[in-house]
Amino acid sequence: MVRHLAFLVCCAVAQSEGDEYNSAAWLPVAAASAHTKERAVTTNLSDLIRTIPDFPIPGIQFKDITTLLGNGQAFAQVIDTLAERYVGRNIDAVVGIESRGFIFSAPLAYRLGVGLVPVRKHGKLPAATHRVEYELEYGSNKLEIHRDAFEPGARVVVIDDLLATGGTVAAACELVRMAGGRVEEVAFIIELAFLNGREKLKNYPVYTMLQY
Numbered sequence: 001m002v003r004h005l006a007f008l009v010c011c012a013v014a015q016s017e018g019d020e021y022n023s024a025a026w027l028p029v030a031a032a033s034a035h036t037k038e039r040a041v042t043t044n045l046s047d048l049i050r051t052i053p054d055f056p057i058p059g060i061q062f063k064d065i066t067t068l069l070g071n072g073q074a075f076a077q078v079i080d081t082l083a084e085r086y087v088g089r090n091i092d093a094v095v096g097i098e099s100r101g102f103i104f105s106a107p108l109a110y111r112l113g114v115g116l117v118p119v120r121k122h123g124k125l126p127a128a129t130h131r132v133e134y135e136l137e138y139g140s141n142k143l144e145i146h147r148d149a150f151e152p153g154a155r156v157v158v159i160d161d162l163l164a165t166g167g168t169v170a171a172a173c174e175l176v177r178m179a180g181g182r183v184e185e186v187a188f189i190i191e192l193a194f195l196n197g198r199e200k201l202k203n204y205p206v207y208t209m210l211q212y
């Protein structure tokens, strides 16, 4: 059986920005859409993701996204794809899961014109938090979110780089609920489908760009 490492992850949830802020967001998204059309070719994203065997410990097939991030056209393609998916859906905040989720959630929040809320590892957020502890294959992780991260009922998209067993994002979604937000969708660049992470996410729509 393929061993899996679930890393410590934290989510962040942004303050709800309100409807008028969503309207303002149309401009950067439209501008970026024009940018998308100008791209001559569409990059095959999976060509830019490396699999590193036995990192960080033996048995893990680590999906390395640094090669994708280092390609400006491919990185823009990822953010454009996410922005085009969520524009017009009255999203109030983007939640990024620490740490690689921050890489994608920050530009997405900017493009949508909404706030970014981090879900972070235990002890990193300075104000009052909600906390969720969840099981890993070995041991457990604790994630936190600021209690005042959202307006009640805020519509939220949760972003991480990779869906493996789903424990991390399930914990992040629970934190969103505890803080008064509503998860509209969870989104990932990569899904390790053989680990059946979607089983833990039955209550939420799941979007993934690349499946392995």
Ligand code: AMP
Binding pocket: 004, 005, 006, 007, 009, 060, 061, 062, 063, 064, 097, 098, 099, 100, 160, 161, 162, 163, 164, 165, 166, 167, 168, 169, 197
């Ligand atoms: P999980 O909670 O099992 O869905 O694990 C998801 C988190 O662990 C994500 O934040 C990923 O960045 C990280 N992760 C798990 N497995 C891998 C892998 N094979 N390659 C890269 N990152 C991974």
